[in-house]
Amino acid sequence: MTTECLVKLIQDLTEGIITPADLQRLEAELMQNPEAMQVYLTWMDLDNLLQIETSVRKHARTQVIPMERIIHRQRRKMLRTASLSAAALVIIGLAILALFHIPENAASSLTFRTSPGTHFTLTHDASDETTPAGMVMKEGSRLSLSQGTVELTFESGVSSIVMAPAEMTLQSGNKLKLNHGSAWFHVPEGAEGFQVSTQDLEIIDLGTEFGVHADPDNYDEVHVLKGKVKVTTKRVRKESAILSFGESRRIDSIGRLKEIPPAPETFLTSLPDTLPYIHWSFDKVENDAFQAQGNHPDLELSSARPKKADLQPLISKGRFGSAVHFTGVKGQQLQTQLPGIAGAEPRSVACWIRTDYAPDKGTDIASLIGWGYCQSDSKDTPENTIWTLKIGLGGYPLIVGGPHHVGTTNLADGQWHHLACVMHPPETKDGPTRHTLYIDGKIESTRTTFNTEQTKTLTDHPLSTRVRIGASIHRPDTPPIVFRGDIDEVYLFYGALDEATILNLYQSNRPLVAPNPLSTK
Known part of the structure; x- marks a missing residue:
């Protein structure tokens, strides 16, 4: 009960106009809420003082008191006394019962x-x-x-x-x-x-x-x-x-x-049946953008459209339905308004890719999906404020965002491959970031090229790049490197998936997640 409602009921009581139903509500509140009882007692003390002062002042002006006022005061006093007595009896009764029985888990x-x-x-x-x-x-x-x-x-x-x-x-x-x-x-x-x-x-x-x-x-x-x-x-x-x-x-x-x-x-208003996720199938086009599906509240920010290129020429036959085909031309990269996942929070991405472009020197092929704040394009700058899954030199998968993890399988063979990456939460507050890479449903062996600070992806910096598909993450004044090949069925999960769920994505392209056992301390 709000304070305003409580005071209104007490006022009605002191004025003698309270209804039986409201009296019952007031008594119930006083019994279960010590703070309400304190407000009630304070209000009654104040009311009694005002009554005494009013009576003294009026008595000094005249010795004649109308009979109607006397009757009204008597009725008011009787009602107040009866209400206080009833409340006191109930409280005393509850206290006595408590001596004989203390219910298990009585606290709220x-x-x-x-x-x-x-x-x-x-x-x-x-x-x-x-x-x-x-x-x-x-x-x-x-x-x-x-x-x-x-x-x-x-x-x-x-x-x-x-x-x-x-x-x-x-x-x-x-x-x-x-x-x-x-x-x-x-x-x-x-x-x-x-x-x-x-x-x-x-x-x-x-x-x-x-x-x-x-x-x-x-x-x-x-x-x-x-x-x-x-x-x-x-x-x-x-x-x-x-x-x-x-x-x-x-x-x-x-x-x-x-x-x-x-x-x-x-805001989510019902319990989802999976981890929150966003899915770009590239099968649905509206308003010159690829529309996303999923159950994450930021779904409306997830429409993906080319930076400058026309969308229709980018559509190709995919692993499931349609895919998006990149030729390395700047402006083809797909932009969204989705901030991405911040800090060291767990995340999982998965997609199907096909490419035959595998340079052994120069630049990487480009990111498949990424976001965050690029501090500098210098190689000497830590890259823990961005997070990307990309294809590196020689066609090997590469994770950037804290430690660099490089896979051992060359994916630039012109065939469709399912690529997934899981970033696990740190085991300690400032502990290292751990990634698990999967290729075609199986865990991929990786090597760490060098270590940086813990992943701390910056999504709210004024220069942060929103979730981007098909291009690297650079500073806004630096042209990105655009992917060469096909990308299909991109999933972004807000959490770390387990091995069985990754395998299910590879086999059925469906976001089923197994329940987790109870964890308590």
């Missing part, structure tokens, strides 16, 4: 379930002697997602879909701390007052559906999809506002709420 909790391929860690409050079994969070429990998606179901009926990377703590049955992540919330009737706290925002639901983007390295956002929310910033300005359907705000550096375009499409 929620249950959750995950999409296939999700990796998570669940930890519980060390001071709590009762540890719930299975996929259950109690007050103080923390859930961390390194990849995948989770669906939360609160006891109040509130539901949420949270996409990795994410970390959250259940602070009470009515409040979730979202330290990091993108989350959608649906609050049903009767559960108003549900709260979400981020590093920079306090959000109180007023009966609604809303989404939150929380990122410690960026500015938090709230998007109202239905109803209303009250949002307050935690920074210097402590600005507060009530937002309605279609309104969105982002906090700035000093705590102001800046209006931003609504983006409901950036």
Whole structure:
């Protein structure tokens, strides 16, 4: 129950106009919410003081008190006394019952379930002697997602879909701390007052559906999809506002709420049946662009169009349906508005390729897919801020983005080959990045040419290149190297796929992901 609603009920009680139903709501709130009881007692003390002061002042002016006022006060006093007595009796009764029976897992909790391929860690409050079994969070429990998606179901009926990377703590049955992540919330009737706290925002639901983007390295956002929310910033300005359907705000550096375009499409509203992914089949063309399929919220940013060349001459017969054919001409590279996957977050890409171009010196054949911020085109500059899967000198597959991993199979034989790469999350915070390369469904042996810092792909730099297909990643003022050959069925998964899933992609070209075992601590 919101503070405004609580105060309204207390006012109706003190005025003697409260309905039986509202009286029952008030009593229930007082019994289960100590903070509400404190507000109630404070309000009653203030009301009694005002009544005494008013009575003294009026008595000083006149000794004649109308009988109607006396009767009204008596009725009001009787109702207040009866309400307090009833509440006190119920509270005392509950306290007595608690002495005889303490229910197991009495603290507020929620249950959750995950999409296939999700990796998570669940930890519980060390001071709590009762540890719930299975996929259950109690007050103080923390859930961390390194990849995948989770669906939360609160006891109040509130539901949420949270996409990795994410970390959250259940602070009470009515409040979730979202330290990091993108989350959608649906609050049903009767559960108003549900709260979400981020590093920079306090959000109180007023009966609604809303989404939150929380990122410690960026500015938090709230998007109202239905109803209303009250949002307050935690920074210097402590600005507060009530937002309605279609309104969105982002906090700035000093705590102001800046209006931003609504983006409901950036939130998942149901649990997907795979890891979030985007797929370019090159079979569907609209508005002079190849349209993508998939279940990732950024799907609308994924249309791929040539930088300068006409699209139709690039379409060729593919491994499945149509493919895109590159001849090395600058301007043929396919551009999207998709930022790509940032930092050291896990990722997987897969595609079919065919080429017979394999120079032994000079430049690489070019990237198949890549993104990020190219700091410099100098070979002496670390390349950990970009990430690309490419065909290198001699026709050998090459991964760039932290350590350089080079395959041992020459793919420039003019035949179709399925190429896949999985980037695993670091085992420690600053640990090395590990990649696994697959060719035609099998793990490829690789050699590491040199080591750089951990992969830290920059996707939000002003000069970052969005996801590009068929060309290398260079600075904006440097022409890219365009691929020579055919590319088909490009998949980008937001997470690390296992060997069985890569094999399935090779065999059936379908994004099936096996479920992951429960991981708790």
